[in-house]
Amino acid sequence: MRYLPLTDEDRRAMLARIGAASVDDLFSDVPAAAWTAPEGFDALPPHATEMAVERQLSALAARNVPAGSVPCFLGAGAYRHHIPASVDHLIQRGEFLTAYTPYQPEVSQGTLQTLFEFQTQVALITGMEVANASMYDAATGVAEAAAMACRITRRKHVLVSGGVHPHYGAVTESFLRYTDIATEVLDPNPLGIEDLMGRVSEKTACVIVQNPDFFGNLADLSALAAECHALGALLVVAVAEPVSLGLVTPPGEMGADIVVGEGHAIGSPLNFGGPGVGLFASRKKFVRHMPGRLAGETVDEDGRRGWVLTLSTREQHIRREKATSNICTNSGLIALAWTIHMTLLGEAGFTKLARLNHMKAVEMVERLEQVPGLQVMTRQFFNEVLVRLPGHDAAGIVETLAERGILAGVPLSRFHPNYPELADALLLCATETTETQDIDALANALTEVLR
Amino acid sequence: MTGDMATVTGNRGLVIEEPLIFEQGSPAKCGVDLPDPADKPDRLGGLARSGAIGLPGLSEPEVVRHYTRLSQKNYAIDAGFYPLGSCTMKHNPRLNERMARLPGFADLHPFQPQATVQGALAVMHHLSDWLLGLTGMEAVALSPAAGAHGELCGMQAVRAALDARGEDHRRTVLVPDSAHGTNPATAALCGFKVRGIPGDATGRVDVAAFKAALDDTVAGVMLTNPNTCGLFERDMVELAEAVHAAGAYFYLDGANFNAIVGRVKIADLGVDAMHINLHKTFSTPHGGGGPGAGPTVLSAALAPFAPLPHVVAEGDGVRLIEHIEGDMQPFGRMKGFHGQFGVFVRALSYMMSLGRDGLRQASGDAVLNANYLMARLGDTLTASFEGPCMHEALFDDRFLKGTGVSTLDFAKAMIDEGFHPMTMYFPLVVHGAMLMEPTETESRETLDAFCDAVLALAAKARAGDAAFFTEAPRHTPRRRLDETKAARTPVLRWEPPAPARAAE
Amino acid sequence: MSTLYFTEDHEWVAVDGNTATVGVTDYAQKQLGDVVFVEVPEAGKVLAKGDEAAVIESVKAASEVYAPVTGTVTEGNTDLAETPATVNDSPMDDGWFFRMSLDDASELDDLMDEAAYAAFVASLD
Known part of the structure; x- marks a missing residue:
C-alpha cells in the first residue's frame, strides 16, 4: 500500500523489539465486545490504485456542470472570480500545505509572517484597526462577533437585520441557542426598508447588518452606527463579497465596531461552498475580546524581527471553559490563498477589479431592464441585484434555464420557502468573468421564458 | 549569527531574509492584468470609497519569490518527521489535491440547481457511507468545519435531545482532567457546567469516581478514547452503560480515531456522538492551521437532532435537504453553505485509496x-x-x-x-x-x-x-522569540513608518 | 500599620482598619512567569468572598484573582494595565491589585498569617 512505508520484515523486527507477538496484541486493552474482525467491514471497498480512484472520482466530477463551463450569474454569498495561476502553485508548496498551526515559531516564520500580512491587509480593506488570523467562514465569524459584542457590552440581546445572509443569521442563532444570549433575526428585507434604528435599545449588545446586503443593496451605515453608539450597542457589519471593498466605502469608515467578511472569493475557487475563510476585524480596544488566533511582531534572542502567535491566553487550551470561543483552527491555507491573491492585485489591481465587477453588473442591469416582465428591484448595488419575475416561479425559471445551459441566478425561495411573496424573486450577480455574450444569452432566454 | 559567521546581508545560503510586502513594491506595480472596465455612470448611490487603501503593489515574479522564500522558513511533513502528539501529522497524498481541483468539483457554486451537482452530492453521500460504515453509527452531520466545531455539533445535539425530553435539570457535563481544552469550552457554550473527573494511576478515568459523579443532573460525558495519554480506556463499554443508565449521553472526542479506525466500531463502545477530524485520520492537509473538517456521527437517540443540511439518496439521485421536512428536529445550522466540500473530496479520495x-x-x-x-x-x-x-x-x-x-x-x-x-x-x-x-x-x-x-x-x-x-x-531562521514582548505590547499589523518631519 | 494575611490562592491581603488591599504573592508571580495583562475591578464593585475580582495573564497562563473577603471595591490599581510587569517586579508593594472595604472582619479568621503561608508554600514543592 503506497502510503505505508513499513514492510512485513520491519513489522516483525519492531514487534520483536517491543516484545509483542502481533500487532493485534498491542490492542489488548480493547474489550472483545468492541473489537471488529476484518470481515466486519466488508460492506466497504478494499484499497484501490491511484489510477482507479482517479477514474472513479473523475466520473463523479463529470456528472456536475462546472460554473465556468456555462454563463453563470450565481452569487448569494459565493462569488466566482478569476484566480491567478500562481496562487494555487504557491499554496501547494508542501512547506505551506503540510505544516501544522505555527506553535513552534522558530520553524514557522513563513506561516506567521504570512498571517501578519493577512491581518494587515484585512484591517486595511475593511477600514479597521486590527484583524485576526481568520475564522472558519463568514457565517461562523458573524456568530463569534455576536458573542464578542455580548462580552464587551455585557448585554444579552443580538439583533440581526433581515438583510443579512440567511445562513449567517441561522448559524448565529444556532451558535447562541443554548447560551443566555437572545438572538432576534428579522424577516427578509428585500427592499431595504426595515426600521433598525427604531429597534435598537439600551439592552441591545449589537446590531448585525450586511453591506452590500443579501439582496444587493448598498447602504450608508453611518447613522445606524451613531444610533448604536449612543445607546451603548456595537455595530457588526458583514461583507459577503470582499471584492466590493475595493470600490465601496469600507465599514470601518461608517463606524462599524466589528467587521466580518467571507474571503473565499479572493484566492479560492467556489468549491461548492467550502472551505471558506472568515475575515474578522475590529477596533483595537476590543482585541482581548476577539476570538481566533493572532500573529504578533516581536524579536528573537539575537534581536532580529520575527513573529509569534500571541494573546493566546484567550484560547481554550489555557482558559478551557472560560475561553472566548471553543474554536481551535482557523482557515490557514485559504487565508494564505487570499493573501497571495491580494498581494498580486495590490492597490491598483484590487480597485480595478472592483470597478470591473461593478461595471459588469451595471451592464447586466441595463440589459435586464429591457426584458419585458422583469423588474430590477435593487437601486444601488455593487455586483449583485434582486429581480422579480411577476407571475412566475423563479425556481422553475432557473431550472428551465439550467436545462438550456445557463446558471441563471439563485431564487430566494431556496432560502425562504415559507415566504410565498418571495417566490418570484431572483438574485443575479455579474463578476469580471461575465462576458457580454453571457449577459445576452441570459437576457434572451429570460425574454423567451417570461413571454 | 555573530562574528566570522555573519554575512553582509544577514542571509544564510538558502535562508534569505524577506521583508514584509508592505516594505516592498510601489503603487505603480501590479501582479495581474485586467481588462479595462466600461466607463458608465456608477450605481453605487454615492458610496464609492475615497482615498487610497494603502495596499502595496508587486509584480508576479516578486510575489512568487516572496512567498516561496517565506515557505522556506517553515517545517512541514513533506520535509521531515512531525511527531506532534494528538495532531496526527501523517503524509498528505497529492492525489487528493488533484481530485479536489477537478473543475467538476472545484468550480461548483453551492446554489446551482441540484440537478447540475449530482456528482458532488454523491461525493457527500459516499463520504457519509464510509464514515457510518467505519463507525457503525446511525447518522452523520457533515457540516462542522473542524474538530471543536464537531464537538459543538455533538453537544448541541445532546442539549436538543434533553430539551425534547423536557429534562432541564440536566446541566452538568463530566470531563476528565486529561481532556483537550476544547471539551470544557464546548460544554460551556451549550449552557452546561463542567465537572472534572480525576484519572487513576494507570492514566485512565477513575471508574469509581466516574460512577459516583453520575446523578440526575448529568447531561452527558465527554471522553477521549484512545485518551490524551495515548491509552485505550479499557472500561469504556462499562462506563457507557453507566452513563446511559443514568439517563445521560456519551460524547466521544474523536481526535484519536486514527488509532482504532478499521478495527473498532464506535457504536460498539456505546457512543452517542463523536466528531471525526478529516484532517487527522483521513489525511487532508493541515495547511498551517486549517481548513479542516469535523463531521460528527450520531447514535439513533441523537440522529433526529442533526443540524441542516442533510444529504439523502432518493431514487437514482441524491438530494440536499436545506429546510426542515417531516419529523426531523434539527437544532439548527452550523456553517454557511454545505460544509467543507473541498475537504470531503480529499478525505474520500484517501479512503478509497486505502x-x-x-x-x-x-x-x-x-x-x-x-x-x-x-x-x-x-x-x-x-x-x-x-x-x-x-x-x-x-x-x-x-x-x-x-x-x-x-x-x-x-x-x-x-x-x-x-x-x-x-x-x-x-x-x-x-x-x-x-x-x-x-x-x-x-x-x-x-x-x-x-x-x-x-x-x-x-x-x-x-x-x-x-x-x-x-x-x-x-x-533556525529565527532563534527563540520574545513572547512576553509580543503579548505586553501587541503589534498585530504593519503600520506605515511615521513620516519624516519634512522641511525643518 | 497594616496586618498581612494570605489565601491558599496565593493572594495577600493587607488590612488597615476597615480597608483591605489585595495583591498576589511573590510565589504566585514566579509560578505565572512574565505577567502580560492585568484587569482590575472598578471602584464601586460589590464582591462577596470568593467572587472573581480580577484577571491576571502571563504568556502561558491565565487565572482569576478572587475576593478574599466580602466588601466593596474602593480603588483598582489602574497602572497595572499599562505596566503589567510591575506584578513581577514588586508583587507585594507597587503591584497591588485593588482596595476594598472589609464588611465582616471575622472572615479574616479563615486566612493564613505570614508564617502559616510560608509553611503552606513549602508544602507545595
Whole structure:
C-alpha cells in the first residue's frame, strides 16, 4: 500500500523489539465486545490504485456542470472570480500545505509572517484597526462577533437585520441557542426598508447588518452606527463579497465596531461552498475580546524581527471553559490563498477589479431592464441585484434555464420557502468573468421564458 | 549569527531574509492584468470609497519569490518527521489535491440547481457511507468545519435531545482532567457546567469516581478514547452503560480515531456522538492551521437532532435537504453553505485509496510505530504509564530532573537536529509532558534516526550540558522569540513608518 | 500599620482598619512567569468572598484573582494595565491589585498569617 512505508520484515523486527507477538496484541486493552474482525467491514471497498480512484472520482466530477463551463450569474454569498495561476502553485508548496498551526515559531516564520500580512491587509480593506488570523467562514465569524459584542457590552440581546445572509443569521442563532444570549433575526428585507434604528435599545449588545446586503443593496451605515453608539450597542457589519471593498466605502469608515467578511472569493475557487475563510476585524480596544488566533511582531534572542502567535491566553487550551470561543483552527491555507491573491492585485489591481465587477453588473442591469416582465428591484448595488419575475416561479425559471445551459441566478425561495411573496424573486450577480455574450444569452432566454 | 559567521546581508545560503510586502513594491506595480472596465455612470448611490487603501503593489515574479522564500522558513511533513502528539501529522497524498481541483468539483457554486451537482452530492453521500460504515453509527452531520466545531455539533445535539425530553435539570457535563481544552469550552457554550473527573494511576478515568459523579443532573460525558495519554480506556463499554443508565449521553472526542479506525466500531463502545477530524485520520492537509473538517456521527437517540443540511439518496439521485421536512428536529445550522466540500473530496479520495484493508493496516502501523518509540525510548525517557500504548507515546520530564533542562529546552534542541518537536506540556495530568505521535506514514529508518537523536540528546542533558539546550535552537531562521514582548505590547499589523518631519 | 494575611490562592491581603488591599504573592508571580495583562475591578464593585475580582495573564497562563473577603471595591490599581510587569517586579508593594472595604472582619479568621503561608508554600514543592 503506497502510503505505508513499513514492510512485513520491519513489522516483525519492531514487534520483536517491543516484545509483542502481533500487532493485534498491542490492542489488548480493547474489550472483545468492541473489537471488529476484518470481515466486519466488508460492506466497504478494499484499497484501490491511484489510477482507479482517479477514474472513479473523475466520473463523479463529470456528472456536475462546472460554473465556468456555462454563463453563470450565481452569487448569494459565493462569488466566482478569476484566480491567478500562481496562487494555487504557491499554496501547494508542501512547506505551506503540510505544516501544522505555527506553535513552534522558530520553524514557522513563513506561516506567521504570512498571517501578519493577512491581518494587515484585512484591517486595511475593511477600514479597521486590527484583524485576526481568520475564522472558519463568514457565517461562523458573524456568530463569534455576536458573542464578542455580548462580552464587551455585557448585554444579552443580538439583533440581526433581515438583510443579512440567511445562513449567517441561522448559524448565529444556532451558535447562541443554548447560551443566555437572545438572538432576534428579522424577516427578509428585500427592499431595504426595515426600521433598525427604531429597534435598537439600551439592552441591545449589537446590531448585525450586511453591506452590500443579501439582496444587493448598498447602504450608508453611518447613522445606524451613531444610533448604536449612543445607546451603548456595537455595530457588526458583514461583507459577503470582499471584492466590493475595493470600490465601496469600507465599514470601518461608517463606524462599524466589528467587521466580518467571507474571503473565499479572493484566492479560492467556489468549491461548492467550502472551505471558506472568515475575515474578522475590529477596533483595537476590543482585541482581548476577539476570538481566533493572532500573529504578533516581536524579536528573537539575537534581536532580529520575527513573529509569534500571541494573546493566546484567550484560547481554550489555557482558559478551557472560560475561553472566548471553543474554536481551535482557523482557515490557514485559504487565508494564505487570499493573501497571495491580494498581494498580486495590490492597490491598483484590487480597485480595478472592483470597478470591473461593478461595471459588469451595471451592464447586466441595463440589459435586464429591457426584458419585458422583469423588474430590477435593487437601486444601488455593487455586483449583485434582486429581480422579480411577476407571475412566475423563479425556481422553475432557473431550472428551465439550467436545462438550456445557463446558471441563471439563485431564487430566494431556496432560502425562504415559507415566504410565498418571495417566490418570484431572483438574485443575479455579474463578476469580471461575465462576458457580454453571457449577459445576452441570459437576457434572451429570460425574454423567451417570461413571454 | 555573530562574528566570522555573519554575512553582509544577514542571509544564510538558502535562508534569505524577506521583508514584509508592505516594505516592498510601489503603487505603480501590479501582479495581474485586467481588462479595462466600461466607463458608465456608477450605481453605487454615492458610496464609492475615497482615498487610497494603502495596499502595496508587486509584480508576479516578486510575489512568487516572496512567498516561496517565506515557505522556506517553515517545517512541514513533506520535509521531515512531525511527531506532534494528538495532531496526527501523517503524509498528505497529492492525489487528493488533484481530485479536489477537478473543475467538476472545484468550480461548483453551492446554489446551482441540484440537478447540475449530482456528482458532488454523491461525493457527500459516499463520504457519509464510509464514515457510518467505519463507525457503525446511525447518522452523520457533515457540516462542522473542524474538530471543536464537531464537538459543538455533538453537544448541541445532546442539549436538543434533553430539551425534547423536557429534562432541564440536566446541566452538568463530566470531563476528565486529561481532556483537550476544547471539551470544557464546548460544554460551556451549550449552557452546561463542567465537572472534572480525576484519572487513576494507570492514566485512565477513575471508574469509581466516574460512577459516583453520575446523578440526575448529568447531561452527558465527554471522553477521549484512545485518551490524551495515548491509552485505550479499557472500561469504556462499562462506563457507557453507566452513563446511559443514568439517563445521560456519551460524547466521544474523536481526535484519536486514527488509532482504532478499521478495527473498532464506535457504536460498539456505546457512543452517542463523536466528531471525526478529516484532517487527522483521513489525511487532508493541515495547511498551517486549517481548513479542516469535523463531521460528527450520531447514535439513533441523537440522529433526529442533526443540524441542516442533510444529504439523502432518493431514487437514482441524491438530494440536499436545506429546510426542515417531516419529523426531523434539527437544532439548527452550523456553517454557511454545505460544509467543507473541498475537504470531503480529499478525505474520500484517501479512503478509497486505502480501502477497508488499508485503513486497518494504517491504524495497526500507527500503533506499532508508537509502541516502537516507547520500546526504544522508554528506558531513557520516563514513560508516564505502563503497558502498550495506542498511537502515541507519553513521556514526562522526570528524566530531566536536576539537569537544568526543561521539556521546552529539550524540544528546541530537537529542532536543531531536524525534527519537529512532540506536543509539550499536554496532557496536563503529567509533569512536563512529551506526547509523541509518529503516525503510520513513517518508516522504521526515520523512527530509528529520531530515537538515536533523542537518546543522544538525553545523554547530553544528563551529562550536564544545559547551555546546549537553553540556547537552542541555533540553526533556525529565527532563534527563540520574545513572547512576553509580543503579548505586553501587541503589534498585530504593519503600520506605515511615521513620516519624516519634512522641511525643518 | 497594616496586618498581612494570605489565601491558599496565593493572594495577600493587607488590612488597615476597615480597608483591605489585595495583591498576589511573590510565589504566585514566579509560578505565572512574565505577567502580560492585568484587569482590575472598578471602584464601586460589590464582591462577596470568593467572587472573581480580577484577571491576571502571563504568556502561558491565565487565572482569576478572587475576593478574599466580602466588601466593596474602593480603588483598582489602574497602572497595572499599562505596566503589567510591575506584578513581577514588586508583587507585594507597587503591584497591588485593588482596595476594598472589609464588611465582616471575622472572615479574616479563615486566612493564613505570614508564617502559616510560608509553611503552606513549602508544602507545595
